[in-house]
Amino acid sequence: MKAMGNSFRAWLYREGNAYAFLAPYAILFILFIVVPVIAAVLLSFTYFDTIQFPQFIGLRNYITLLTQDDIFMKYVLPNTIEFAVIVGPGGYMLAFLLAWMLAQLPRLPRTILALILYSPSMTSSVTMAVVWQTLFSGDQNGYLNSYLLNLGLIQETIQWLQSPQYLMPIMIVVTLWSSMGVGFLAMLAGILDINPELYEAAAIDGMSSRWQEIFYITIPSMKPQMLFGAVMAIVGTFQAGAIGVALSGSNPTPQYAGQLIVNHIEDYGFLRYEMGYAAAISVVLLLMVLFFTRLANRLFRSEEER
Amino acid sequence: MRGRRFRLYSLRSSGINPSGFHPSQIPFYLILAPLVAFMLLPIIFIFSTAFKPLEELFAYPPRFFVVNPTLKNFRDLLSLMSISDVPVTRYLFNSIVVTLASMVASLFISSAAAYALSKKRFRLKQTLFAVNTVALMFVPIAVTIPRFLIIAKTGLIDSFLVHILPGLAMPVGVFLLKQFMDTVPNEVIEAAQIDGASDLQIYWRIILPMVRPALATMAILTFQATWNNADTSALYINIESLKTFAFYLSTLSATTAGANLVAGQGMAAAAALIMFLPNLIIFIFLQSQVMSTMSHSGLKG
Numbered sequence: 191m192k193a194m195g196n197s198f199r200a201w202l203y204r205e206g207n208a209y210a211f212l213a214p215y216a217i218l219f220i221l222f223i224v225v226p227v228i229a230a231v232l233l234s235f236t237y238f239d240t241i242q243f244p245q246f247i248g249l250r251n252y253i254t255l256l257t258q259d260d261i262f263m264k265y266v267l268p269n270t271i272e273f274a275v276i277v278g279p280g281g282y283m284l285a286f287l288l289a290w291m292l293a294q295l296p297r298l299p300r301t302i303l304a305l306i307l308y309s310p311s312m313t314s315s316v317t318m319a320v321v322w323q324t325l326f327s328g329d330q331n332g333y334l335n336s337y338l339l340n341l342g343l344i345q346e347t348i349q350w351l352q353s354p355q356y357l358m359p360i361m362i363v364v365t366l367w368s369s370m371g372v373g374f375l376a377m378l379a380g381i382l383d384i385n386p387e388l389y390e391a392a393a394i395d396g397m398s399s400r401w402q403e404i405f406y407i408t409i410p411s412m413k414p415q416m417l418f419g420a421v422m423a424i425v426g427t428f429q430a431g432a433i434g435v436a437l438s439g440s441n442p443t444p445q446y447a448g449q450l451i452v453n454h455i456e457d458y459g460f461l462r463y464e465m466g467y468a469a470a471i472s473v474v475l476l477l478m479v480l481f482f483t484r485l486a487n488r489l490f491r492s493e494e495e496r
Numbered sequence: 497m498r499g500r501r502f503r504l505y506s507l508r509s510s511g512i513n514p515s516g517f518h519p520s521q522i523p524f525y526l527i528l529a530p531l532v533a534f535m536l537l538p539i540i541f542i543f544s545t546a547f548k549p550l551e552e553l554f555a556y557p558p559r560f561f562v563v564n565p566t567l568k569n570f571r572d573l574l575s576l577m578s579i580s581d582v583p584v585t586r587y588l589f590n591s592i593v594v595t596l597a598s599m600v601a602s603l604f605i606s607s608a609a610a611y612a613l614s615k616k617r618f619r620l621k622q623t624l625f626a627v628n629t630v631a632l633m634f635v636p637i638a639v640t641i642p643r644f645l646i647i648a649k650t651g652l653i654d655s656f657l658v659h660i661l662p663g664l665a666m667p668v669g670v671f672l673l674k675q676f677m678d679t680v681p682n683e684v685i686e687a688a689q690i691d692g693a694s695d696l697q698i699y700w701r702i703i704l705p706m707v708r709p710a711l712a713t714m715a716i717l718t719f720q721a722t723w724n725n726a727d728t729s730a731l732y733i734n735i736e737s738l739k740t741f742a743f744y745l746s747t748l749s750a751t752t753a754g755a756n757l758v759a760g761q762g763m764a765a766a767a768a769l770i771m772f773l774p775n776l777i778i779f780i781f782l783q784s785q786v787m788s789t790m791s792h793s794g795l796k797g
Contacts, residue, residue, distance in 0.1 A: 205617075205619065207612075208616035209612070209618070211609065211695070211699070212608070212613070214609070215606060215665070216624075218605070219665045221646065221661075221665070222646075222661070223631055223667075225646055226639035226642040226643045227634075229639075230639050230641070291524045293512050294511070294521060295521055296516055297513075297515075304783075305780065306536050307532065308779070309772075309775075310535055310538070312772065312775035313539075313768070314726065314742060314771065316726045316742070317726070317745045317746060317768050318768065319746070321538060321541060321542055321765065321768055324761050325538070331556060331558055333541075336557045340557060367534075367535060372668070372717070379787050380790075380791070380794070382513050382787075386511065389511055389512065413794075414794025414795050414796055415790075415793060417794070418793045418795040421795060424633065425633055425634075428635050428638070429636070436746075452638070455638070455640065455641070456640070460641075465645075468641050472638045472642075476638050476639075479633050479635055480633065491796075
């Protein structure tokens with residue numbers, strides 16, 4: 191007993207301070223990240239209507255999701271994949287190319303242009319919805335309609351945000367617009383930090399084209415930043431899911447055209463109070479993020495870690 | 497050696513991070529110009545619309561740029577009352593208090609955790625940092641519902657703290673701070689330890705001053721996350737006078753100033769501008785610090 195007390199005291203002396211510094215963050219981290227994730231997993235195996243205690247029903251939520259939820263299979267999943275593939279890898283490649291081009295410019299113009307490209311990511315999608323609704327307004331007073339009518343490109347006004355065929359493209363453009371965030375800055379810093387002697391050595395070895403430089407020097411030299419950027423892009427893509435509802439002003443979106451997995455969760459969780467089912471959809475979303483991050487990990491794993 | 501390097505530079509004509517203008521940069525300007533213009537357009541639109549007088553908002557065909565700028569939209573907005581008699585200035589006040597409190601709290605909490613993960617020695621160090629790294633891919637929106645249940649259980653509903661506490665668990669911030677602290681040489685800390693400095697003194701007097709760029713970045717990220725956050729007010733706050741400006745703005749789009757109500761557009765744009773400008777100003781001041789933090793943002797797979 192005494193020995194145990196001593197070893198505890200020794201441990202406290204050795205490591206106590208470290209845990210004291212960690213504690214405030216660790217408590218919040220556990221409370222608002224770890225516990226919610228575990229709770230989501232547990233709830234996903236139950237029927238829970240927020241009034242009665244959750245009832246264990248095994249895998250039934252998942253089975254329903256995969257076999258009976260027509261809206262999920264017909265609209266939500268294809269929409270989410272379309273949105274995620276274009277905004278995720280598309281936005282990511284765009285961010286890299288923009289960062290790379292910016293790195294070819296002197297400091298002052300580079301800083302100004304980077305600021306302009308980054309600034310949309312400082313706006314919040316919910317508040318920007320007001321602005322987009324004005325620009326894409328469905329009557330002839332809407333800016334886009336008015337310009338297109340003037341140019342004679344369309345004959346009558348288009349209900350941009352209410353028509354299923356236009357909602358998704360607009361969501362994608364709007365999200366790409368605001369996606370040059372932290373990951374973009376990280377990649378820009380990464381490109382600028384590459385030792386110029388690497389390029390010189392390559393030039394001596396006869397490497398002549400810019401594309402060769404990108405694939406054989408730039409990207410391999412900044413894999414850690416590429417990976418950080420990729421993770422930020424993946425998270426940002428799935429986090430941006432509320433944009434369809436914000437633009438069209440309704441959940442569900444018109445004919446489910448802009449319905450993404452995040453909206454589906456809200457639909458079941460907060461509109462129908464089927465918390466267990468909503469939790470199952472959340473778990474599927476978390477698994478999707480995990481899967482894509484794994485994929486990015488494969489692509490940009492640093493050499494020395496292998 | 498220097499002369500040789502200089503010659504090679506001129507041989508390649510230009511490259512990464514050039515010191516001045518060179519004709520070979522022209523194609524990049526030409527490609528970037530339209531993209532940058534596209535990115536800038538909505539922001540110019542906010543500025544322009546926010547200062548439009550009523551007759552220009554109603555003008556047909558609509559004009560993109562303002563002709564006779566006026567502050568009327570801002571005056572109208574600030575004197576406006578929400579449906580439940582809460583003045584707009586109250587929302588703005590809440591936002592400012594919540595944002596400042598979050599920034600101060602997150603700077604301390606995250607940097608303390610990063611200090612432990614970077615400079616202290618303890619058995620679980622690698623594991624805990626790995627857990628934080630995995631949490632980088634955490635998507636808060638996915639666990640809205642369990643989070644809601646937990647916040648309801650802890651009695652945080654309708655309390656001011658709910659605006660602040662959940663946002664303090666910010667894995668990206670701890671990650672960036674820790675990576676930056678890794679660049680502080682251990683010798684500096686060892687020297688201080690020999691002089692008898694305590695952990696708290698080392699953290700406060702040595703580490704924090706040396707990682708200022710990362711702290712600035714952390715401050716910006718917290719600012720953006722808190723200032724732009726409308727969800728907290730929508731989900732966890734039922735008392736109108738405790739909600740934030742971002743939330744108020746999101747109700748503008750849904751109700752009074754919807755796309756069809758032209759008069760509201762000016763006020764909505766003015767509000768969007770009030771939301772956006774502080775972000776922009778802070779970032780302009782701190783951008784060089786952010787860039788030096790981002791140099792250390794690398795993630796080893």
